[in-house]
Amino acid sequence: MSEEVIKAEGLTKVFNKHLTAVDHVDFSVKQGEIFGFLGPNGAGKTTTINVLITILKPTEGKASVLGFDVAKQNGNVRNVIGVVPQEYTADEDLTGLENVLLCADMYGIPRRIAKERTEELLRLVELTDFKDKKVQIFSGGMRRRLELACGLINRPKVLFLDEPTLGLDVQTRAATWNYIRKLKKEYGMTLFMTTHYLEEADALCDRVAIIDHGKIVVVGSPEELKHGLGGDIITLGIKEDDDVSEFIRKVEHVKDVKRENGSYRIKAEYGEITAPFIIEALRKKGYTVTKLSLTEPTLNEVYLEYTGKSLRDAEESREAFAAQRMTMRRARQ
Amino acid sequence: MSELNGNSKSKLHGLWALTNRELKKWYKAPVIFLLSIIQPILWMGLLGKAMNIGALIPTNIPGVNPETVLKGTLGTSDYFSFMAVGMISFTALFTTMFSGMSVVWDRRLGFLNKALSTPVSRAVIIFSKVLSATLRSMFQAGLIILIAVAFGLQFGVGFSPLYVLGVFAIMFLICVGLSSIFIAITIRSTRIETPMAVVNLINLPLMFASNAFFPTKFMPDWLQTIAKVNPLTYTTDAVRQLLIFSTDWTQLALDFTYVGMFAIVAATIGIVLSWRYLSK
Numbered sequence: 095m096s097e098e099v100i101k102a103e104g105l106t107k108v109f110n111k112h113l114t115a116v117d118h119v120d121f122s123v124k125q126g127e128i129f130g131f132l133g134p135n136g137a138g139k140t141t142t143i144n145v146l147i148t149i150l151k152p153t154e155g156k157a158s159v160l161g162f163d164v165a166k167q168n169g170n171v172r173n174v175i176g177v178v179p180q181e182y183t184a185d186e187d188l189t190g191l192e193n194v195l196l197c198a199d200m201y202g203i204p205r206r207i208a209k210e211r212t213e214e215l216l217r218l219v220e221l222t223d224f225k226d227k228k229v230q231i232f233s234g235g236m237r238r239r240l241e242l243a244c245g246l247i248n249r250p251k252v253l254f255l256d257e258p259t260l261g262l263d264v265q266t267r268a269a270t271w272n273y274i275r276k277l278k279k280e281y282g283m284t285l286f287m288t289t290h291y292l293e294e295a296d297a298l299c300d301r302v303a304i305i306d307h308g309k310i311v312v313v314g315s316p317e318e319l320k321h322g323l324g325g326d327i328i329t330l331g332i333k334e335d336d337d338v339s340e341f342i343r344k345v346e347h348v349k350d351v352k353r354e355n356g357s358y359r360i361k362a363e364y365g366e367i368t369a370p371f372i373i374e375a376l377r378k379k380g381y382t383v384t385k386l387s388l389t390e391p392t393l394n395e396v397y398l399e400y401t402g403k404s405l406r407d408a409e410e411s412r413e414a415f416a417a418q419r420m421t422m423r424r425a426r427q
Numbered sequence: 428m429s430e431l432n433g434n435s436k437s438k439l440h441g442l443w444a445l446t447n448r449e450l451k452k453w454y455k456a457p458v459i460f461l462l463s464i465i466q467p468i469l470w471m472g473l474l475g476k477a478m479n480i481g482a483l484i485p486t487n488i489p490g491v492n493p494e495t496v497l498k499g500t501l502g503t504s505d506y507f508s509f510m511a512v513g514m515i516s517f518t519a520l521f522t523t524m525f526s527g528m529s530v531v532w533d534r535r536l537g538f539l540n541k542a543l544s545t546p547v548s549r550a551v552i553i554f555s556k557v558l559s560a561t562l563r564s565m566f567q568a569g570l571i572i573l574i575a576v577a578f579g580l581q582f583g584v585g586f587s588p589l590y591v592l593g594v595f596a597i598m599f600l601i602c603v604g605l606s607s608i609f610i611a612i613t614i615r616s617t618r619i620e621t622p623m624a625v626v627n628l629i630n631l632p633l634m635f636a637s638n639a640f641f642p643t644k645f646m647p648d649w650l651q652t653i654a655k656v657n658p659l660t661y662t663t664d665a666v667r668q669l670l671i672f673s674t675d676w677t678q679l680a681l682d683f684t685y686v687g688m689f690a691i692v693a694a695t696i697g698i699v700l701s702w703r704y705l706s707k
Contacts, residue, residue, distance in 0.1 A: 147544040181537025199444030200545040
């Protein structure tokens with residue numbers, strides 16, 4: 095098997111001949127990594143995932159999962175992937191156990207094996223105590239875990255997660271992250287996920303692709319991306335009124351200095367090491383530093399840098415909005 | 428993982444699981460199940476007993492025997508029996524019409540997309556909807572016969588309990604045909620209102636432009652033309668031939684052929700259209 099589990103080349107999806115949701119996208123996902131698609135709503139994340147999981151056919155370009163072409167060998171792809179959709183798809187009128195068994199049946203897994211796996215998976219997602227309860231009484235976190243169990247029933251080699259923590263509260267989100275990390279660590283699974291939460295991409299993903307208006311603007315590990323911005327931001331103020339920009343600029347690793355309303359905004363690599371040097375340099379010249387703060391860049395700054403805007407809610411289709419609203423509502427039950 | 432190679436499964440895997448999922452919503456929900464039993468009782472009581480057409484014919488006119496008049500127009504002397512059988516077609520129409528709704532719900536809740544990402548065949552996804560509506564209607568048809576018998580249904584001359592199997596057969600055909608069409612109509616809609624509007628628009632006209640509650644021969648010509656192509660007319664006639672008329676086998680064969688053709692054509696069109704839509 096090749097190192098590249100998912101590969102997309104010039105992947106394009108056009109709806110109704112004029113709405114380009116995904117625009118000539120290239121990327122590859124390596125064996126055993128968590129790869130994140132980060133972007134605002136309507137950027138093309140879900141469309142990309144739907145092409146990869148064979149629900150939509152690409153208009154142009156191609157993509158493969160474990161060497162199988164998603165358009166021509168979709169049957170093979172479906173057998174080896176697991177999908178955890180954005181929505182809560184479990185049937186509310188059925189019990190947790192019945193839902194997982196239904197998923198097993200859709201993969202054609204023989205009943206005996208299906209039962210063993212269902213027990214095992216319900217244990218994994220800690221729903222064993224609720225397996226005979228109807229899903230309508232499940233909380234958002236429980237539903238999300240049940241979706242996870244369904245997505246794992248065919249022991250997939252690649253798992254696709256579409257907005258895995260949409261609408262969940264902070265604790266439940268952290269718990270979901272732990273399950274995802276566990277899958278990577280214990281099962282060596284390759285995971286492809288979409289998210290519009292920056293901190294989620296930062297916490298989970300080995301590599302992130304930032305997508306905006308259907309195009310990938312940058313790919314890299316969160317560390318690389320943040321580092322690529324040119325370092326940390328140091329803000330400092332001094333007692334005196336003189337302009338000391340020139341002295342600061344001479345300190346090693348300082349890349350840029352701006353004076354704003356009497357304080358200085360300094361862009362510097364290795365901020366936590368550089369800051370003491372700046373203080374030292376200023377003190378030697380007889381200046382007194384009165385305040386100092388250090389900000390490490392987050393993916394938000396990365397996002398801002400590449401798309402020129404903060405993660406915002408783009409306009410989206412009525413259907414997508416309704417579906418998302420429903421998901422959020424059920425998550426908060 | 429490798430134990431799951433594609434060859435070990437039949438093309439139809441998942442059909443029963445998906446069908447049963449639909450049926451469970453019905454038979455595991457006591458209220459819905461009970462309502463689906465009460466509904467035909469209400470309708471039969473209201474339409475069959477309240478609107479006793481036989482009572483409209485005066486009995487004091489010499490030479491007019493209400494029984495003979497009814498026999499000549501309805502084919503049976505008892506309007507209740509005539510109507511109760513019409514209820515069976517009515518149930519087929521109503522149950523299958525709502526099969527389209529569950530497709531819309533599956534789309535909105537994302538279940539459809541999930542199913543599409545599994546190796547289950549597209550045709551199976553659609554056919555499970557068809558099959559669940561069909562099985563429900565067949566069960567209700569059996570129930571209506573039992574209730575109608577309790578209310579005094581008069582069986583035709585030469586009736587044998589085996590004929591009930593014929594009723595199930597014709598119900599199977601008409602329901603497969605009707606629900607395939609309704610699913611093809613609704614599969615594209617993303618909102619629940621659209622199929623509701625479609626259902627409301629066509630169900631009553633389709634029902635009354637058939638012989639379910641009234642014999643077609645007294646309808647105006649234009650209505651007769653519609654009734655003549657309406658598969659519900661043939662379904663109702665088949666059920667009447669089997670249950671309350673002295674069976675005319677040629678007519679029954681014609682009914683079965685017509686409804687059978689309708690089922691094949693409708694199911695083919697419905698499944699092909701839905702399939703193409705699902706693999707866009």
